[in-house]
Amino acid sequence: MDRLLTLEMFVAVAGEGGFAAAARKLGSSPPAVTRGIAALEARLGTSLFHRSTRAVALTDAGASFLGEARRILADLAGAEREVRGAQADPRGQLYLTAPATFGRLHVLPVVRALLEQHRDLGVRMMLIDRNVRIVEEGIDVAVRIGPLADSSLKAVRIGAVRQMLAASPAYLARRGAPARLAELAGHDLIGTMGPRAVNEWQFTSGRWRLEPRPRLVLNTVDAALAAAEAGLGIANLLSYQLADALAAGRLISLLPGEQPPALPVHLLFEPSRAALPAVRLFVAAMKARARMAGLV
Structure with missing residues (x-):
């Protein structure tokens, strides 16, 4: 056979x-x-x-x-x-993966534009807050936030994001804003489950253990964001996750001088797929999206 x-x-x-x-x-x-x-x-x-x-x-x-x-x-x-000379015209299925909130905010708009422009293209996207095995799961392009492990995959950096502390105006009016890192110990803290550990947060001065543990721990970024906006405490999230709430005044940034170094945002894919029309267009569109969104 x-x-x-x-x-x-x-x-x-x-x-x-x-x-x-x-x-x-x-x-x-x-x-x-x-x-x-x-x-x-x-x-x-x-x-x-x-x-x-x-x-x-x-x-x-x-x-x-x-x-x-x-x-x-x-x-x-x-x-x-x-x-077949199909390099200029993307078609078939494009398989993508990205962190859930980043994918909703920044990847879906790019996908929508590509689908509108190219009728022969289809997209399957996995939005999940864990690193998917790209080769084993047949992924064309993965969005990764944070340092990359050494591998044979091609990486294209499109921007960076920052860890930030934020709380609602109502919470700060009730409890006051921490002026120093040590003062976090006297505040209600909102933790998240998943890749970012809930028992320690990283700052410029190093890792700071949350003792006692956060009073509220949630399993999604959206839930942690909603809890912070509702005045339940201080959340530790990434800049792109907080951008809309900060711009609208629903949350206020805290201790900006303690923000740790920025985390890079990369697109990862197998080198053999770099020339595929859909991959080339997606990478270019994501670069443009990152510039437009101000992902520094």
């Missing part, structure tokens, strides 16, 4: 979670997909899936091979686009 076809079958089974679903996606039949996977496993000399009557799951070897299989198919698709 054709090697590339068996790779497509393997990626489809892994992505769809079953042989029947993969067959529907490929316009094939379950027996054909089963034969294709068996041929691929025989060629590789290892099992790629654990099979049961209810589910199909990748083996360790299958999970390791999946990223390479997706890379091979992506490289082939890119080469075919170039040969």
